[in-house]
Amino acid sequence: MSTTTAEQDGSPAAPLQAPPDPPLDAELRAERAARARVAAARLAAESVEGVILSWVDNAGLTRVKTVPVRRLEHAAAWGVGAAPCFDVFLVDDSITTSRHIGGPAGDLRLIPDLDRLTRLAAQPGWAWAPADRYAQDGSAHPGCQRRFARRSAAAAALRGIEPLTGIEIEWVVALAGAPGEPPVHPTHGPAYGLHRLVDLSDYLRDLLHALDEQGMAVLQLHPEYTPGQFELSLDPEGPLGAADTTVLARQTIRAVGVRHGLRTSYAPAVEPDAVGNGAHLHLSLWRDGQNLGQGGPGRYGLTGEAESFLAGVLAELPALLALGAPSPASYLRLVPRRWAGAYRCWGLENREAALRLIPGPPGEGPASANAELKCFDAAANPYLLIGAVLAAGLAGLDARRALPAEVPGDPAALPEGEVPRLPASLAAAVAEYQTSGVLREALGDPLYEAVLAVRRGELALFAGHSPAELAAATRWRY
Template identity: 30%
Template sequence: MPDSSTNREKEAAEALGLLPNARAVDCFFSDLSGVVRGKRYPIDQLDNVLGGGVAFPGSVFLLDTRGESHDPNGRGFSDGDPDCAAIPIPGTLKPVPWAAQPLLQVMLTLQNEDESPYYFEPRNVLRRTIAHFTEMGLTPVVAMELEFYLIDRELDQHEAPQPPISPLTGQRDHGTQVYGMSEVDAYGDILEDISTACDLQGIPTGAISAEYAPGQFEINLHHVPDPLAAADHCVLFKRVVKGVASKHGMRATFMAKPYGEHAGSGLHMHISLVNSDGRNVFDGGAENPASPMLLNAIGGVLDSLPEAMAFLAPNPNSYRRFKPDIFVPIARSWGYENRSVALRIPLGEGHARRIEHRMAGADANPYLTLASALAGIHHGITNKIDPGPKWEGNAGVAYDQGLTFRPRRSLDRLESATVLNKYFGEEYVKTYAACKQREMDRYEGDITPTEYAWYLQAD
């Protein structure tokens, strides 16, 4: 653990002070596909966990969504699957209030034998990207917005999700009112428990709103001047929502498009940059809402967006979210106070000037998604890329032919990347693409019920 023994002891004492009867500690991380993986240790091993860390094979960050290893670029079977040291992240040892037994949890990050960050961990991909801003004396300030669905614990007769039974009416929800307070009231107990659990775990949450479909909500996370922490909060928040939902007899999903007829769930990122004096360099002053640096940052993100699609939409289901005229961006576009564009620039106080990146689905890995956005921002600033004219009106009328809206095409585009490989590392981009291509091989190999219904008698 990178902090001192005194800090470790203090953190352990604080956590055990909140939960003195803790019986175990969950040690976990978020993998390439955003799946939380880890181990549960008895509480009498807490000192060992915090002191020397625990061991995991590095290939755990190269598994597909189902947890299978495909040995991408010789990582897994071919190299003997060596272990790395998994070190607790300071500040993440907290109680788990939704657990059936008294339980603590702590987030992990992997290190090589020389204590350098493990190359293939998504969190360390983000770390490498942040380093480019540190060299410029700039700090990204980041906040995430996550949409999610509460669903019934039982699937329907077609093995598909269905809306939950409303705690208020006792009836299954079939409709909603966006920003409707009655929906927030109906699920007030579970939403309150989510907020309480987030507070206990140090996850800074804000406004809660009902979204565009039955059981769909959004809870905002506060901005922090630490991109790693912002992405950590996103991972922790997903775990909280799923855990609390289960405690209330429901399930929660961050699937991008769980219902074909209802809105998808997005992951929106709010990003600004401050210099060493604490000034927001995106603020153009009284005469102009956008500084030249902000305009260049927008240009860089839009220029790199075709390469980033494989991270912003990592699964076949992710692409079902992209449709015209539903406030999901389908073009490389930007504008002021325009929710149809890919990059929205909210107006208001200049010190809060920021980019709202609206392309990613809620199923995206937060570390890789944020890294792709920051890479685009740095690329635009250093190369002074012109973003083109701002968009007026609806930017979601037609698909942008320069973007890929199929997973195979996005992965093919990523494999020829010329921007993101400079930030992520060429080997990481190549290995990520190989892993997801193999996942697509397995996905496309399954025969679906629709396939039988359409083609079994079509001879």
């Protein structure tokens, strides 16, 4: 297995922090403007008229500004204005505040990442790019969630580790109707059944076509458990790329649905007593082309580094739920015996454990081995989720943590208390988040406290709601 210098000499590894991003200076602005000029000409030749600039807020909602394609050059150099108070928007668009971020004053600049600029196949005439957020003087905005994911990936790189990640995308479709109406599903039949594929084959074919046109490599697409529910898996990528791809894929799914008269919901609980929409995070760690989840001396071939990383994630899972299961409605989904990962344990191919180890079929190759975190859902901001999981894992690696005993079967079948449950409410997850020094240090106080303010705001917003009322209030917000 690979070893760090600290492992070789017996001393604990010192935490390694990624350097701060450079500010936008005149040279960088000129470089970006030149690249955008070429990109805008290409898009105009492809009949693109507008460019969507997106970011995901702390409530898990994707927010946007748009520019005409002829303004892309200016936007790439100087950005588009957006208020910092978006960091404390709640899911219903009401606004709270925090110690560092909030209030009506101030402005930020949305700077599109031209490396991810994509012509949208399901929205003719439009292109999309994720945006980084900067202060007016060109310095990095400390509340930028996308920059947090980039910073966490850079911290892994300082340790010689390249993570590959991917988020499973689950969603429910319903016939278009008024927001307050219960969902009317356009297809029924058995879970994972052929009925749904046949009933919506044109919709699903168009979705595959749109994703392919956008250069997105689909691994599989299939009906899921809940009525009207489907799941999409895409090729794993680096942490920032995987978060961007999640945003783009969800946007594409929604756009294809609109063209077929369908509404799309990524809500954790579309209906209060049904299986909800998860966002299972798959993760593998690589060093010099070697998958650290294979070929090691540890359990199931784990290297010491891979085990310590996963142990760090498992240790922080209760606090991570404040980022990965961020809505009060998330806890309508996170219940035992729904494969939601409600127990703080790990196991080989155990779909009831929060951490599922997947060695892959023998002989398939090193790319198949990965770990799956099942307790997260589609209300999560993917940049916060991936960045925080990396931070927790790197803290475990630095501390050389070890995994506890494996739970090989259904933890709900064991005596009560033998396997710890994860928090069963957002309030309990927030309490764990407030005790996490790992997440506070990784996020930095402005982003950490803005997230906390939003969670507290939504706890107050939905206090006293019944499960049915909570599902209805959030069903079409995600």
